[in-house]
Amino acid sequence: MQLQYMTKTQQNTVCAHLDRAKLKHTKARFAVLSVLLEARSPLTIEDIQRQLKVKVHTVTLYRMLKKFVESGIVYQTDLRTGKAYYEFQKEHHHHVTCTDCGLQEEVKTCVARLQNNAQKETKNFKNINTHSLEFFGVCNKCTSG
């Protein structure tokens, strides 16, 4: 498959991920992952659809993203807005979200060590696989305004 809207490097990244997850290479998947690769903050299904250069049905997006999350290509998170946010799983990181305007900023602060502590503490779980960590506040713009 030849895509004009992706660099060779991006295509290789995408192919590698799809192969590892045993998912077929389709136009729709390339298009979606290309959007996610370019994104600078987590995107909703609607965001993704708006940014797509190819038309992909909403239902397909939901099913696709679900697979991506299951296979670890994409990280799904909840930003207290009532909808799911997705982002390409690069280096592990988290966000601060403005509870007023929704502004999002990435922070590298992570909780891997605490996951170990929780692991030691729990009695019902031999393995904690993952975590979700989000910070909330009011951003400077909204504070002053």
Add this chain to the structure above:
Amino acid sequence: MQLQYMTKTQQNTVCAHLDRAKLKHTKARFAVLSVLLEARSPLTIEDIQRQLKVKVHTVTLYRMLKKFVESGIVYQTDLRTGKAYYEFQKEHHHHVTCTDCGLQEEVKTCVARLQNNAQKETKNFKNINTHSLEFFGVCNKCTSG
């Protein structure tokens, strides 16, 4: 207001919280907070409604819980099930949730220090007010089964 289903201590707790939040003392609010005080894990709106000894309309529950969350009486969290979970804000803590059966366990492990790190790191936020931290895994029962 006299409630037979609450201890004196619980009533005092509830009153204090309502006063601090400048919310009126109503039967519905006492009933809901009583359920949350007894709960040993986060509850959905549906859970709360099922456990109520008094009939409270679903819409009222949504509005009530929203106020409680805003005023810090109740902690709202997302457990990746598509609905909101609520719990009385006692000592700050978090959960491990089984991605198979939904079993929840409390853990004391917290992230207050990391919130400070994030605070130092961010450029857009003078104040980070709160965070959401959840761990996910497959519980022992589901692992063996």
Add this chain to the structure above:
DNA sequence: TTCTATGCAAATAGTTTGCACTAAA
């Protein structure tokens, strides 16, 4: 009496499901 809280009906938003068709391997 005044303002907040509640109930009811209806709408909205996000997400899921069933089924038929298409396309990748």
Add this chain to the structure above:
DNA sequence: TTTAGTGCAAACTATTTGCATAGAA
């Protein structure tokens, strides 16, 4: 040619909104 992916219609679930009534301060 077989199985996975996609589109479309419709359903479903959680949550919100508008408006009239009831109840706390």
